Amino acid sequence: MAVTGGAIPGAGLVFDPAPFDPGRAEGDGVADTGRSLRTALLLGWRVESNWTDPLLFLIYVVAKPIASLLLLVMMIEIIGAGGTGQSDETVRTYVVLGSALWATLVAGISGPAWTVLEDRERYRMLKYLYVSPATFLVLLVGRGAARLGAGAIGTVVALVFSVIVLGLRVDVTAIEWPLLVVSLVLGLVPILAIGVLLAAVCLQTRQESWSYPEAFAGAMFLVTGVVFPLGVLPAPLQWLGLVNPVTWWIEGVRQAVLPGSPSGIGGAASVWTAVTGTPAPDGATIVLALFVTGALATLAATVIFRRSEHRARDLGLLDRTTGS
Amino acid sequence: MAAARPANPVFATTRGGSDPRTASDWSQREVLASNGRALIGRAYPRIRGMAREPSWVFFEILLPFLTTSAFVLVYRALQAPEAYVGFVVLGGAMAAFWLNVVWMMASQLYWEKSQGNLELYFAAPMNLMSILLGMALGGLVMSSTRAAAILVVSTLVYNVTFNVEQWGLVVVVFALTLTALYGLGMILASVFLLWGREAFHMTQLVIEPVYFVSGLNFPVGRLGALGAIAIATIPFAVGLDAMRQLVFAGQPYITGTPSPEVEALILAAMTVVFGLLARWMIRRIERMARSRGSLSIRWQ
Numbered sequence: 001m002a003v004t005g006g007a008i009p010g011a012g013l014v015f016d017p018a019p020f021d022p023g024r025a026e027g028d029g030v031a032d033t034g035r036s037l038r039t040a041l042l043l044g045w046r047v048e049s050n051w052t053d054p055l056l057f058l059i060y061v062v063a064k065p066i067a068s069l070l071l072l073v074m075m076i077e078i079i080g081a082g083g084t085g086q087s088d089e090t091v092r093t094y095v096v097l098g099s100a101l102w103a104t105l106v107a108g109i110s111g112p113a114w115t116v117l118e119d120r121e122r123y124r125m126l127k128y129l130y131v132s133p134a135t136f137l138v139l140l141v142g143r144g145a146a147r148l149g150a151g152a153i154g155t156v157v158a159l160v161f162s163v164i165v166l167g168l169r170v171d172v173t174a175i176e177w178p179l180l181v182v183s184l185v186l187g188l189v190p191i192l193a194i195g196v197l198l199a200a201v202c203l204q205t206r207q208e209s210w211s212y213p214e215a216f217a218g219a220m221f222l223v224t225g226v227v228f229p230l231g232v233l234p235a236p237l238q239w240l241g242l243v244n245p246v247t248w249w250i251e252g253v254r255q256a257v258l259p260g261s262p263s264g265i266g267g268a269a270s271v272w273t274a275v276t277g278t279p280a281p282d283g284a285t286i287v288l289a290l291f292v293t294g295a296l297a298t299l300a301a302t303v304i305f306r307r308s309e310h311r312a313r314d315l316g317l318l319d320r321t322t323g324s
Numbered sequence: 325m326a327a328a329r330p331a332n333p334v335f336a337t338t339r340g341g342s343d344p345r346t347a348s349d350w351s352q353r354e355v356l357a358s359n360g361r362a363l364i365g366r367a368y369p370r371i372r373g374m375a376r377e378p379s380w381v382f383f384e385i386l387l388p389f390l391t392t393s394a395f396v397l398v399y400r401a402l403q404a405p406e407a408y409v410g411f412v413v414l415g416g417a418m419a420a421f422w423l424n425v426v427w428m429m430a431s432q433l434y435w436e437k438s439q440g441n442l443e444l445y446f447a448a449p450m451n452l453m454s455i456l457l458g459m460a461l462g463g464l465v466m467s468s469t470r471a472a473a474i475l476v477v478s479t480l481v482y483n484v485t486f487n488v489e490q491w492g493l494v495v496v497v498f499a500l501t502l503t504a505l506y507g508l509g510m511i512l513a514s515v516f517l518l519w520g521r522e523a524f525h526m527t528q529l530v531i532e533p534v535y536f537v538s539g540l541n542f543p544v545g546r547l548g549a550l551g552a553i554a555i556a557t558i559p560f561a562v563g564l565d566a567m568r569q570l571v572f573a574g575q576p577y578i579t580g581t582p583s584p585e586v587e588a589l590i591l592a593a594m595t596v597v598f599g600l601l602a603r604w605m606i607r608r609i610e611r612m613a614r615s616r617g618s619l620s621i622r623w624q
Contacts, residue, residue: 214531
């Protein structure tokens with residue numbers, strides 16, 4: 001039934017006599033979500049890039065991943081890869097690719113978490129975003145995707161730097177493009193999901209949580225086979241790596257870009273080889289495992305975020321500011 | 325003749341004067357007491373906050389320990405000499421101080437501006453240096469806890485063996501490293517405040533690159549000229565190298581850098597220079613804030 005207008009007796013105020021259409025509050029569904037996502041993405045990109053000096057932005061995007069890369073390359077240069085049974089070049093290539101991808105991962109998981117902190121503590125906009133017609137989760141994903149984009153630029157720059165300066169050899173004709181594209185696309189979803197998970201944490205914590213995403217990424221560095229194979233780890237930690245979509249994402253991209261390179265999942269002393277009896281997972285297995293673990297991680301992140309959001313609303317955390 | 329104004333009871337009872345002008349003429353002891361209170365007041369939330377929200381134990385001790393473990397395992401995978409595991413563990417512990425300087429010193433005044441506290445600092449009857457010192461003191465307690473936890477846990481888990489021959493010098497170098505680091509943090513706080521929004525990007529910019537040029541996971545001497553420049557300019561680099569030389573005495577892998585005594589002198593010089601520079605910069609900032617009235621405008 002349509003609600004009609006009326007007047008407040010004695011107050012001299014008159015409602016708009018036009019009937020209220022409840023359909024207007026329901027929005028346009030998917031179209032609205034798409035528009036919110038686009039707007040959040042654009043805003044995120046502008047916060048990242050347009051508000052700063054372009055040169056500084058470029059240095060920031062380039063310097064961070066290259067420094068991380070050099071830190072690891074230097075470790076290999078000092079020690080040499082003799083103890084691993086592989087050549088220096090093979091180990092360096094393995095490490096370089098993993099480290100370059102890490103720039104995208106760190107940016108992707110930092111994005112939604114930092115959006116919460118920025119908009120709550122610095123710009124004081126979180127409560128207004130929350131009550132806007134756009135879905136809060138969509139806004140966070142959009143802002144996070146923008147930061148992930150900046151991180152992806154860092155990955156590309158780090159790879160170009162590795163090819164030109166560090167002599168990384170990538171045979172473009174040998175790249176398995178379908179595996180690369182599928183792994184990249186499938187992997188970005190759980191990365192943003194982990195970012196949403198950290199946003200859920202940051203909704204509950206204080207301003208000092210800025211460093212939490214990097215700390216979380218640092219911990220994942222241990223169990224995802226980024227710079228050394230999982231076989232180096234104790235079995236329980238290897239299992240932790242195998243259920244982590246980031247492990248499969250990195251493995252997928254690595255096997256696509258450098259077919260035949262050492263596996264980060266299988267091999268001597270690895271749980272994978274012990275259980276399956278195969279030296280390494282093939283492309284189809286990697287994609288399937290990435291899809292399954294990614295879907296589970298995304299589902300878990302969404303559930304945890306909803307609970308965190310509910311608690312934040314309940315305790316009035318959406319517009320609090322903290323400091324120390 | 326104009327009648328004498330009646331003494332303001334507030335000034336007369338609390339500040340020992342009869343009017344604002346007389347009341348604002350503070351003795352040296354009152355100035356010191358006020359700045360001391362500001363220092364303690366600024367350090368208090370950082371120290372007390374550790375108990376109020378224990379989630380930092382997970383995110384700032386356990387997770388960084390895992391990061392350190394990742395680098396330890398890189399060396400183990402490469403079958404590096406065990407000494408390198410010790411280098412990584414010490415680097416991981418000392419990194420806590422650098423992260424604290426970057427996140428909670430350098431960026432802090434900019435965040436205070438965004439939160440609306442900065443104008444209160446400028447208006448309050450105290451020296452802004454006492455606010456910075458309070459931030460440093462509180463930050464030191466926080467990061468010392470984290471550094472100690474990483475050091476102890478990693479040492480036990482990875483069986484790191486220390487060989488200290490000069491305990492006195494270790495203490496001196498450690499103290500000088502912290503004073504130089506936090507002195508640099510005070511300078512960065514002023515600089516980041518001027519840079520505004522770009523401060524956040526600068527925060528990002530000075531973490532990994534500084535780790536690399538300071539030799540977080542390897543002896544900085546291996547970087548050659550780049551390492552030498554780092555030792556001459558970055559307290560984290562020189563402090564970490566000196567600490568490594570002192571707590572892993574006799575290790576043949578630490579070469580190409582000055583002796584710990586010389587590095588202690590470099591750190592002492594950095595402490596003095598950074599301290600004076602920070603004092604000069606914060607005065608400039610304060611003057612700018614008052615004359616332009618723009619520094620306390622948020623989100624610039």
